[in-house]
Amino acid sequence: MPRPARVNPSRQKNPTFTRPQKPKGDHRARQPAHEYALEALPGLEEVAAEELRGVPLARDLRGLRFWYPGDPERLTRLRGAVAAYRVRAWDVPRPRGLLGHQQLGELTAFLGEVVRWGGHRSFRLAAAGRESAVMIRLAEELSRGLDLPFDPEEGELLVRLRPQEGGPGWEVLARITPRPLSARAWRVCNRGGGLNATIAYALHRLAGVREEDRVFNPMAGSGTLLVERALLGPSAAMVGVDIDPGAVACARANLQAAGREVEVAEVDALATGLPPRSFDLIVCDLPWGDAIGSHRANAALYPAFLTEMHRLLSRHGRLAVVTHEIRLFEGLLRDQDRWHVRELFQVYSGGHHPKGYLLSKR
Numbered sequence: 001m002p003r004p005a006r007v008n009p010s011r012q013k014n015p016t017f018t019r020p021q022k023p024k025g026d027h028r029a030r031q032p033a034h035e036y037a038l039e040a041l042p043g044l045e046e047v048a049a050e051e052l053r054g055v056p057l058a059r060d061l062r063g064l065r066f067w068y069p070g071d072p073e074r075l076t077r078l079r080g081a082v083a084a085y086r087v088r089a090w091d092v093p094r095p096r097g098l099l100g101h102q103q104l105g106e107l108t109a110f111l112g113e114v115v116r117w118g119g120h121r122s123f124r125l126a127a128a129g130r131e132s133a134v135m136i137r138l139a140e141e142l143s144r145g146l147d148l149p150f151d152p153e154e155g156e157l158l159v160r161l162r163p164q165e166g167g168p169g170w171e172v173l174a175r176i177t178p179r180p181l182s183a184r185a186w187r188v189c190n191r192g193g194g195l196n197a198t199i200a201y202a203l204h205r206l207a208g209v210r211e212e213d214r215v216f217n218p219m220a221g222s223g224t225l226l227v228e229r230a231l232l233g234p235s236a237a238m239v240g241v242d243i244d245p246g247a248v249a250c251a252r253a254n255l256q257a258a259g260r261e262v263e264v265a266e267v268d269a270l271a272t273g274l275p276p277r278s279f280d281l282i283v284c285d286l287p288w289g290d291a292i293g294s295h296r297a298n299a300a301l302y303p304a305f306l307t308e309m310h311r312l313l314s315r316h317g318r319l320a321v322v323t324h325e326i327r328l329f330e331g332l333l334r335d336q337d338r339w340h341v342r343e344l345f346q347v348y349s350g351g352h353h354p355k356g357y358l359l360s361k362r
C-alpha cells in the first residue's frame with residue numbers, strides 16, 4: 001500500500017503559523033563564512049580538533065577543516081595548531097589550470113584578501129613540483145598581481161597547492177599569519193632543546209588544567225611549559241626550576257613577555273629540599289640526550305628523577321612527562337610497581353618523535 005504523503009508541518013494551514021524568524025544572536029553568524037584548515041603536528045591532531053570545537057561560530061567541522069564567519073584574529077589565538085589557513089578550491093584538473101585568466105584573477109583576489117588581513121611581506125609556494133615551469137610562472141604572475149616579493153625559502157605568506165580533498169579540482173591553502181602559530185609572541189628568549197609550544201599546550205591539556213593544582217616544572221629550560229600553563233588559567237601555585245642559570249634567565253624573560261608572574265629558581269630539581277607531597281601536578285620535559293644532556297647521563301638522571309618526583313607528588317597527583325628517551329623511560333616504567341602509566345601521545349616534530357606520558361601513584 002502506498003504510504004500517505006508526508007505533510008511538511010511548516011506548510012500546514014494553521015492560524016497560529018508565523019513566518020520563521022530571522023536568526024537572532026551574534027550578528028557575525030550571518031556574515032559570509034570562509035573555509036579554513038588548521039595544521040597540527042602529526043600526533044596532536046585530536047588536541048587541535050578539540051580546541052577548535054570550542055571556537056564559537058566555527059561550523060561544519062570535519063577534523064581540522066571548518067567554515068567560519070568571524071574575525072580570523074580568533075583563529076590566531078589557537079594554541080594546539082601550528083598554522084591556520086584560508087582554503088579555496090578551483091575546478092581545474094592540474095595546477096596549470098590556475099594560470100587561466102579567470103582562475104588567476106580569482107586566485108590573486110583570494111590571496112590579496114589574506115595579505116590585506118595578515119600583513120605578509122613576501123610569499124612562497126609549497127607544492128609537489130614547485131620547481132616546475134608551471135610553478136615558476138605562477139610565482140611570477142602572483143608576485144606581479146599581489147605586488148609582493150616571491151621568496152621561495154622564507155616567504156611569509158605560505159601558499160600550499162594540493163589536490164582538492166574529496167573533489168576533482170585543486171585547492172589552495174594560504175596561511176593567515178606571517179609566522180606559524182607555534183612561534184609564540186611571548187618567546188623573546190630561545191634555547192637549544194626548547195619545546196615546540198604546541199607540544200607543551202597538548203601536554204597540559206591532556207594532563208588536565210585544574211585551578212586547585214600546585215604545579216611544579218622541574219628542568220624548565222626556556223620556560224615553555226610554565227608559560228603555556230600560566231596562559232591556560234590560574235593555579236593554586238606554580239614554580240619552575242633549572243640547574244642552568246642561563247635557562248632560568250631565559251624562562252624568566254619569556255614569562256615576563258607573556259605577562260605572567262611565576263617563580264623560577266636556579267635549583268637542582270633532584271635536591272629542592274621541598275617537603276614530600278608538595279605538588280599536585282608535575283610537568284617535565286626531560287633532557288632528550290641529544291641537544292641537551294647525554295644518553296649516558298640520562299641513564300642515571302631518569303631513575304633519580306622518578307624517585308624524587310614520587311616523593312614530591314601528592315597522593316592523587318599527576319606527573320606529566322615528555323621525552324625522546326623512549327626506550328630508557330619505558331624500560332624504567334616496566335620494571336616498577338610505584339606508578340600507573342598512560343601514554344598520551346607520540347608527536348613528530350623537527351625530526352624527533354617524542355612521547356608524552358601521564359603517571360600517577362599506585
Ligand SMILES: C[S@@+](CC[C@H](N)C(=O)[O-])C[C@H]1O[C@@H](n2cnc3c(N)ncnc32)[C@H](O)[C@@H]1O
Nearest residue numbers: 194195219221222224242243244268269285287
Ligand atoms: C629538554 S631541556 C628543557 C627544555 C624546555 N622544555 C624548553 O622548552 O626550553 C632540559 C632542561 O633540564 C635542565 N636540567 C638537567 N638536569 C637538571 C637538574 N638536575 N635539575 C634541574 N634542571 C636540570 C637543563 O639545564 C635543561 O634546561
